[in-house]
Every structure is written in C-alpha cells, then in structure tokens.
Amino acid sequence: MSALPGTRGRLGRVTEVFIAGVGMTRFGRRPEPLADLVLEAAERAIADSGIEEFDAVFVGAMAPETFLDVSNMASVVVDHLGLVPAPAVRVETASSTGAALFDAAYYAVASGKVERALLVAGEVMTRVSTRRATTLMTGVIDGDERAHGATMPALAGLSARRYMHEYGLTPEEMALVAVKNHRNGVANPHAQIRKEITVEEAIASKIVSDPLRLYDCAPISDGAAAVVLVGGARRGAVRVAGLGHATDRLAVEMRDSLTTFASTRLSAAQAYRRAGIGPSDIGVAEVHDAFTIFEIIGTEDLGFFAPGEGRRAVVEGATGPEGRIPVNLSGGLKARGHPVGASGLAQIVELTWQLRGEAAYPSRPARWGLAQSIGGLATNNLVTILEAPR
Amino acid sequence: MSALPGTRGRLGRVTEVFIAGVGMTRFGRRPEPLADLVLEAAERAIADSGIEEFDAVFVGAMAPETFLDVSNMASVVVDHLGLVPAPAVRVETASSTGAALFDAAYYAVASGKVERALLVAGEVMTRVSTRRATTLMTGVIDGDERAHGATMPALAGLSARRYMHEYGLTPEEMALVAVKNHRNGVANPHAQIRKEITVEEAIASKIVSDPLRLYDCAPISDGAAAVVLVGGARRGAVRVAGLGHATDRLAVEMRDSLTTFASTRLSAAQAYRRAGIGPSDIGVAEVHDAFTIFEIIGTEDLGFFAPGEGRRAVVEGATGPEGRIPVNLSGGLKARGHPVGASGLAQIVELTWQLRGEAAYPSRPARWGLAQSIGGLATNNLVTILEAPR
Numbered sequence: 001m002s003a004l005p006g007t008r009g010r011l012g013r014v015t016e017v018f019i020a021g022v023g024m025t026r027f028g029r030r031p032e033p034l035a036d037l038v039l040e041a042a043e044r045a046i047a048d049s050g051i052e053e054f055d056a057v058f059v060g061a062m063a064p065e066t067f068l069d070v071s072n073m074a075s076v077v078v079d080h081l082g083l084v085p086a087p088a089v090r091v092e093t094a095s096s097t098g099a100a101l102f103d104a105a106y107y108a109v110a111s112g113k114v115e116r117a118l119l120v121a122g123e124v125m126t127r128v129s130t131r132r133a134t135t136l137m138t139g140v141i142d143g144d145e146r147a148h149g150a151t152m153p154a155l156a157g158l159s160a161r162r163y164m165h166e167y168g169l170t171p172e173e174m175a176l177v178a179v180k181n182h183r184n185g186v187a188n189p190h191a192q193i194r195k196e197i198t199v200e201e202a203i204a205s206k207i208v209s210d211p212l213r214l215y216d217c218a219p220i221s222d223g224a225a226a227v228v229l230v231g232g233a234r235r236g237a238v239r240v241a242g243l244g245h246a247t248d249r250l251a252v253e254m255r256d257s258l259t260t261f262a263s264t265r266l267s268a269a270q271a272y273r274r275a276g277i278g279p280s281d282i283g284v285a286e287v288h289d290a291f292t293i294f295e296i297i298g299t300e301d302l303g304f305f306a307p308g309e310g311r312r313a314v315v316e317g318a319t320g321p322e323g324r325i326p327v328n329l330s331g332g333l334k335a336r337g338h339p340v341g342a343s344g345l346a347q348i349v350e351l352t353w354q355l356r357g358e359a360a361y362p363s364r365p366a367r368w369g370l371a372q373s374i375g376g377l378a379t380n381n382l383v384t385i386l387e388a389p390r
Numbered sequence: 391m392s393a394l395p396g397t398r399g400r401l402g403r404v405t406e407v408f409i410a411g412v413g414m415t416r417f418g419r420r421p422e423p424l425a426d427l428v429l430e431a432a433e434r435a436i437a438d439s440g441i442e443e444f445d446a447v448f449v450g451a452m453a454p455e456t457f458l459d460v461s462n463m464a465s466v467v468v469d470h471l472g473l474v475p476a477p478a479v480r481v482e483t484a485s486s487t488g489a490a491l492f493d494a495a496y497y498a499v500a501s502g503k504v505e506r507a508l509l510v511a512g513e514v515m516t517r518v519s520t521r522r523a524t525t526l527m528t529g530v531i532d533g534d535e536r537a538h539g540a541t542m543p544a545l546a547g548l549s550a551r552r553y554m555h556e557y558g559l560t561p562e563e564m565a566l567v568a569v570k571n572h573r574n575g576v577a578n579p580h581a582q583i584r585k586e587i588t589v590e591e592a593i594a595s596k597i598v599s600d601p602l603r604l605y606d607c608a609p610i611s612d613g614a615a616a617v618v619l620v621g622g623a624r625r626g627a628v629r630v631a632g633l634g635h636a637t638d639r640l641a642v643e644m645r646d647s648l649t650t651f652a653s654t655r656l657s658a659a660q661a662y663r664r665a666g667i668g669p670s671d672i673g674v675a676e677v678h679d680a681f682t683i684f685e686i687i688g689t690e691d692l693g694f695f696a697p698g699e700g701r702r703a704v705v706e707g708a709t710g711p712e713g714r715i716p717v718n719l720s721g722g723l724k725a726r727g728h729p730v731g732a733s734g735l736a737q738i739v740e741l742t743w744q745l746r747g748e749a750a751y752p753s754r755p756a757r758w759g760l761a762q763s764i765g766g767l768a769t770n771n772l773v774t775i776l777e778a779p780r
C-alpha cells in the first residue's frame with residue numbers, strides 16, 4: 001500500500017482505476033452530425049471493453065453551442081448512444097476538455113460510486129468558415145487582450161518569438177516539430193493529414209502569425225474519441241497512474257514568462273507525485289502541439305529536457321520515434337487533427353494503444369505513458385500518466 | 391460501517407463528504423458581469439467555511455457562450471476568484487447544471503484526492519431580450535420537436551394539460567403553487583421577487599403557453615451560488631447523504647407519460663438508497679418549479695405523494711410552511727429566480743441553511759433535506775439528500 005499523497009482516501013484506500021476500452025473516429029472534415037461521430041467512437045470503445053452497461057456517461061465538447069448551435073449536449077449524447085437512463089454530464093475546459101473529462105470521470109470511479117464509466121468527447125468545427133472558427137477560438141482569451149487584437153495564433157506567435165530570442169531557436173528548427181509529427185501521422189489511420197512535409201515546405205508556407213506559419217499550426221477538425229473506465233484491475237487493462245491539473249492567469253500580460261507554462265509544470269509535478277515516478281521513467285508521450293512551439297515548451301515543462309534544451313532535442317531527434325522519449329507518434333494535434341474538445345481524450349486513446357502494444361506507429365515497449373493537454377493559452381492544463389498492463 | 395450500495399469503494403470505505411460553507415447572491419436583474427456575481431457568492435461561501443485554500447474549483451454555467459459571448463468559463467472564474475493555479479473545470483447539464491456540478495465535485499472529494507473543493511455556479515440571462523433568452527433555452531429540446539415549434543413552456547404546457555386531464559387539476563389549483571412560493575419568497579433576502587400574489591392575479595396573468603400563465607413560470611434571472619465541500623466530518627457541517635442522477639429520452643414523443651418524469655423517479659430511488667432513508671424521512675425540500683406543474687409532478691415523483699395526489703397536497707397545504715413536507719420555503723425557482731446554471735446549487739445552499747437552522751423562512755427542525763433539479767424537459771435530473779449536523 002502506497003503512502004504517496006493522493007493515493008489514499010481519508011478512511012481507507014480508494015478504488016484503482018483502469019482503462020477497459022478505447023476508440024476513436026478518423027479525424028478530419030466529417031459530414032456526420034457530432035452525435036454520430038460520438039456514437040462511432042463510443043461503439044469502438046464499448047466493443048474494445050466488452051462492457052455494455054454503464055453507471056455514468058461523461059461527455060466532453062468545447063463549444064457545440066457556437067460551432068453547431070447545439071445545447072444540452074450531455075442529454076443529446078446519452079440519448080443518441082441509447083444509454084438513457086444512465087446519468088450524463090458535460091465537462092468543458094476549452095481545448096483541454098477531453099483531458100478534464102478524463103479527470104472528472106476518474107474521480108467518479110475512484111470514489112467507488114461509479115464502477116463503469118463511458119467517456120466520450122467530440123467536436124465538429126468545420127461547419128463554420130475557418131475565419132469564424134478562429135474567431136470562436138479567440139473567445140478563450142482574456143477580454144482585454146482580445147479587445148486589443150489578440151488571437152490564439154498571435155499569442156502563440158509571441159511565445160515562439162520570445163523563445164527564439166531567449167534560446168536561439170530558428171524557424172527551420174521549429175519546423176522540425178511539424179516535419180516529425182507529419183511523418184509520424186502517415187502511419188495513423190485516424191489522422192486528418194497523412195502527408196510528409198519538408199522543412200523547406202514548412203518555412204515556405206504562409207504566415208499565420210509571425211513567426212508561426214501554416215505548418216506550425218494544427219488544423220481545424222471534426223472527430224471524436226471514447227474511453228471506458230472501470231474500478232478495479234482487469235486483465236490487459238492500462239492503469240491510470242497519476243493525474244495533474246493546474247490553471248494560470250488568463251491574461252498573458254500577467255505571466256512571468258512566455259517560454260514556460262506554469263500550468264504544465266504544476267500539473268506534471270502533481271501527476272508524477274501521484275504516479276510515484278519521474279520524467280525519466282516516461283517511455284512514450286503525447287504533447288499538446290496545437291502550435292509547434294507548444295511541443296518544444298511542453299517537453300521542457302514536463303521535465304523531459306531542461307529549459308531551452310527542447311530546441312536541441314528536436315534537432316537531435318530525441319523526441320523522434322527512435323529518440324529517448326518519442327513524442328506524438330500519433331502525429332499529434334498537428335497531423336492527427338485537433339477537434340478541440342476531443343484532443344485531450346484522443347491523446348489518452350493513443351497512449352492506451354501504445355501501452356498495449358497496439359499503436360499504428362508503436363514506441364519501444366514502454367511501462368509508462370504521459371499525455372499533456374493545454375486549455376486556452378495554457379490557462380487550464382492537465383497531465384495524465386498511464387501504466388502498461390502487467 | 392454501512393453495507394448499502396454506493397457507500398463503499400471496492401477496496402475500502404470512501405471519504406464522507408461535508409458542506410463546510412455556502413453562499414449566494416441576490417437573484418434578479420443584476421448589472422454586474424457574471425464573474426463578479428460568482429465572486430460575490432464564492433466570497434460568502436469561503437467566509438462561511440473559514441477555508442481559504444482549495445484543491446479544486448468546480449464551475450457551473452449553462453450557456454455563457456450564448457447568453458454572454460463568454461467562453462473558457464472555468465479559467466475566467468478561477469482567475470477572477472484569485473485562486474490560480476487551483477485546477478478548475480466547468481460542468482454543464484442545461485438547467486440542472488448546479489446540481490450536476492455538485493455531483494462532480496462530490497465524487498472528487500469522495501475519492502479522497504481532493505480535500506477542499508470550491509463550487510460556484512452562475513448565470514447572467516438578462517443581457518439579452520426575453521425573447522432571445524427563451525429562444526436560447528429552446529436549444530435544450532430535441533431538434534425535430536424544436537423544428538415543429540416546441541418551446542420549454544409549450545412542452546411544460548402539454549404536461550400541465552395532460553395532468554389536468556388525468557387528475558382533474560384546475561388552473562386555480564395549479565396557481566396555488568405560485569401563490570405559496572411567492573409568499574415563501576417574501577422572507578428571502580436573496581429572492582428576485584418578494585411579492586405575494588393571489589390566485590385571482592395568477593389566473594388573470596397573460597397566457598405563456600396554454601394552460602400556463604405568466605405566474606406559472608419562473609422568471610429570467612441573473613445570480614450565482616457557491617458551496618465549499620470537504621472530505622471528513624467538521625463540527626456543524628451538513629453531510630452529503632445521497633445523490634441520484636438519471637436521464638430520459640430527449641424527444642418528449644418517446645416518453646410513456648407526460649405527468650411523471652422517470653428521470654426524477656430513478657434519481658430519487660438512487661439518492662434514497664444511498665442515504666439509507668425513504669421519502670417520509672425528508673423534513674424539508676427544494677423542488678424544481680421552473681413551471682408550477684413541475685413542482686406538483688416533482689412531489690409525486692419524489693415519493694412524497696402518490697401519483698395524482700400532488701394536486702390535493704397543494705390544495706390542502708401539505709407542501710406549505712406548516713405542512714407535512716414544506717417545499718420551496720426559499721420561494722423556489724418561481725420567486726427566488728432561475729438563473730439556469732445556478733438554480734441547482736442555490737437549492738443546496740438553501741437546504742444547508744435549513745438544516746443548520748439559519749434559513750430566512752425556517753422549516754420545523756429537520757434531519758434530512760432533499761433537493762431536486764430538472765435539466766431540460768426532465769432529460770437530465772438530479773436528486774441530492776443532505777443530513778443536518780449532529
């Protein structure tokens with residue numbers, strides 16, 4: 001029995017939580033309604049788990065109200081899944097929604113009050129124009145900064161420019177993140193973009209927000225992911241080993257630094273502590289690369305590399321498939337796609353496949369996998385650590 | 391140690407959960423931004439609890455994206471509360487959001503992984519026109535039924551008409567619910583409407599959707615409520631004794647009946663089982679009366695009265711302040727107001743005051759209190775049972 005903080009309830013040991021099944025749709029431009037995509041992902045996770053009845057359903061979507069004019073999502077989804085009268089709740093934390101959903105469902109199962117939980121997260125973003133989708137995403141930013149013209153790519157661009165200034169990162173080096181993730185995504189049947197790109201193509205693509213170019217940004221996507229969580233060990237099931245979650249000031253002007261995100265560092269520390277391991281134990285990771293610079297910063301904030309060393313890690317291939325810590329073997333948000341409410345859960349689906357040895361582009365056999373998800377401009381970040389079946 | 395289902399984890403007893411503090415704003419037409427209302431409620435709950443640091447923040451709001459064009463609510467709120475870097479998550483289940491939020495936070499504390507949770511729920515609805523607010527609320531209804539003109543008052547009107555047909559309820563008798571709740575609300579300093587009304591005034595008010603008139607409907611409101619939950623007993627703290635949560639088909643045409651809601655019956659059965667008590671043990675209740683007919687149906691679905699007897703209960707005063715089971719001593723949604731995302735949590739705040747003997751309009755001393763919240767047209771309902779300090 002572990003004496004680590006967070007592994008015991010006040011009155012006794014709490015239930016251990018395992019992933020009994022996972023599934024996801026292909027990401028991309030999808031013609032189906034959101035509820036159909038969610039159903040497709042859920043059916044795959046249900047089939048994978050062999051479980052057909054659920055004590056609770058957790059639904060993640062960032063903004064169906066504005067992307068689709070759909071509300072009451074929890075009820076829409078549980079009805080469409082044919083799971084009425086199971087309790088259903090919707091969880092949202094902007095672009096980290098899928099990870100926050102996992103957190104909320106984890107607590108329910110860990111409490112012992114829910115034995116079998118179905119988690120589904122999805123987003124349909126392509127019904128509106130790219131311009132409109134970008135405007136809607138801008139809503140996550142501090143109101144004053146938004147009023148002065150801040151957009152997500154603009155703020156990420158500030159971050160990239162500052163990182164370049166502090167550590168000498170070049171646009172060509174930053175583009176290596178996109179080149180790697182595009183190459184990884186070729187093997188992934190669920191990926192939106194399965195096309196290799198070169199550094200030359202990346203740095204010739206159009207400017208989105210200087211110094212970020214088109215290939216530095218994840219696409220706008222539709223898609224859904226699903227997970228079945230259960231209380232108590234099951235043969236062959238991946239264990240939820242540690243979760244971390246932290247917030248940061250909404251206004252970027254209130255931050256001490258643009259080249260490191262406190263919300264990642266704090267959530268990583270919490271997740272490592274709960275799992276009883278450290279960064280060097282992680283064998284495979286999914287890191288939120290909505291912008292290439294975020295992956296570089298993320299690998300530092302997660303403790304894989306020292307501050308400023310994330311640059312060299314990319315150049316030397318340390319985050320590549322054969323590197324010390326393979327990052328985004330799925331293609332990441334960059335190539336798999338980024339349906340905002342689903343991405344955090346899709347990372348966990350991918351890690352589950354990795355830890356079960358079933359991934360499309362497998363890592364070396366790994367005991368520990370880590371997913372990191374960013375909400376807004378790192379205002380609401382989560383880290384999830386999973387352990388391979390033993 | 392109890393052997394009831396839901397009271398034990400697989401590997402041991404889980405943490406008991408207590409309400410350490412509560413607070414709310416006055417409901418009504420409020421000029422402040424939503425974040426300010428939430429802060430006001432939170433500051434009161436924090437002062438009431440004597441706790442100043444929180445392991446997690448749970449944020450409830452139904453539709454700030456459409457009522458206010460605000461997104462990333464969890465981050466907006468935790469930042470405005472000055473509680474960064476505490477983890478923050480937003481929960482939503484339409485008009486039962488506040489109750490679902492309580493559920494999610496309860497699980498986190500019961501798991502033993504969160505010791506001190508701050509729960510805040512708020513909504514600002516009056517920035518848009520009443521017509522626009524009503525249209526936005528229509529979004530919770532099944533798409534096909536909405537396309538045929540269904541609105542929330544229209545569907546509640548169908549329910550009232552059917553109840554009248556089956557059980558002989560008259561408009562004058564239905565109006566007694568509004569008369570009672572308005573009279574109760576006069577004492578409540580947080581209530582939006584503190585004005586007694588007569589049956590004559592009620593049945594002379596304008597038709598909203600036949601047979602529902604203006605005084606059969608809760609108002610459109612702004613407001614916020616807050617609760618501090620802790621793991622483990624505290625002196626003078628109300629205990630969370632039982633929760634229930636269930637869904638129903640979205641489309642009303644798929645229901646067997648319009649005069650009873652399966653989602654309430656199932657969630658009540660679950661909450662009673664977990665608390666180890668029955669309907670006759672409840673000493674005070676808050677029942678979701680967005681429409682007067684909902685309170686009548688609710689008191690039957692909760693087991694306080696047999697089907698069809700809710701009518702007589704109103705006529706005979708069984709749900710009045712001196713009756714067998716006082717319902718909505720706060721004034722209910724009808725007079726306290728109904729800021730949709732906050733109402734479910736406001737009910738719990740009121741019950742806490744009742745069970746601590748601090749309510750503006752107190753019941754006879756009660757050991758058990760019950761709150762029932764309706765999401766959409768009873769698509770996502772919750773029941774919460776609380777136990778007085780011992």
